[in-house]
Amino acid sequence: MTEQAEKPFLYVVVCAAGIAADVGRLITAAQERDWEVGVIATPVTMNGFFDTAAVEAQTGRPIRSAWRTPGDPRPFPPPDAVIVAPATFNTINKWAAGLADTLAVATLCETYGLGVPVAVLPCVADALAAHPAYQDSLIRLRAMGVRIGEPYSGEVGEDGVRPEFGWEGALDLLG
Numbered sequence: 215m216t217e218q219a220e221k222p223f224l225y226v227v228v229c230a231a232g233i234a235a236d237v238g239r240l241i242t243a244a245q246e247r248d249w250e251v252g253v254i255a256t257p258v259t260m261n262g263f264f265d266t267a268a269v270e271a272q273t274g275r276p277i278r279s280a281w282r283t284p285g286d287p288r289p290f291p292p293p294d295a296v297i298v299a300p301a302t303f304n305t306i307n308k309w310a311a312g313l314a315d316t317l318a319v320a321t322l323c324e325t326y327g328l329g330v331p332v333a334v335l336p337c338v339a340d341a342l343a344a345h346p347a348y349q350d351s352l353i354r355l356r357a358m359g360v361r362i363g364e365p366y367s368g369e370v371g372e373d374g375v376r377p378e379f380g381w382e383g384a385l386d387l388l389g
Contacts, residue, residue, distance in 0.1 A: 281361030310351035
């Protein structure tokens with residue numbers, strides 16, 4: 215076995231939120247904790263939400279965003295864990311409802327059946343977080359064993375400063 219294959223494999227699912235530009239911080243933290251990392255992005259995220267070339271260089275793997283054809287080899291090994299960060303309103307609701315219309319959401323839906331641990335860092339504006347469907351989705355995901363971190367709205371605080379996104383906290387949720 216290669217050194218790469220001996221490390222546990224972490225899928226990082228990245229959604230289309232402005233904070234996604236800093237996903238390299240999560241990848242670095244995971245690699246420092248001895249994870250091998252593969253990134254799966256929602257299709258919209260691939261349209262400029264983060265530096266795809268930098269992430270591919272950092273992980274040494276292509277970013278997955280679309281389904282492979284049946285004859286194509288699997289670019290990632292099965293996951294030992296999954297982190298969804300940032301997790302948007304849309305992705306959280308589709309995942310909880312089982313609407314696997316993108317590779318990212320289909321992967322999340324499948325993890326439940328595989329028993330793979332999943333940690334989520336929601337990045338949802340307060341107005342959207344107040345929606346009953348979102349609250350119901352969080353309840354359903356928790357019931358599925360999903361570990362949900364502190365919500366992040368990205369809103370600037372009273373002190374005029376935007377709080378830090380808790381990238382490393384997602385790894386802590388995995389234990």
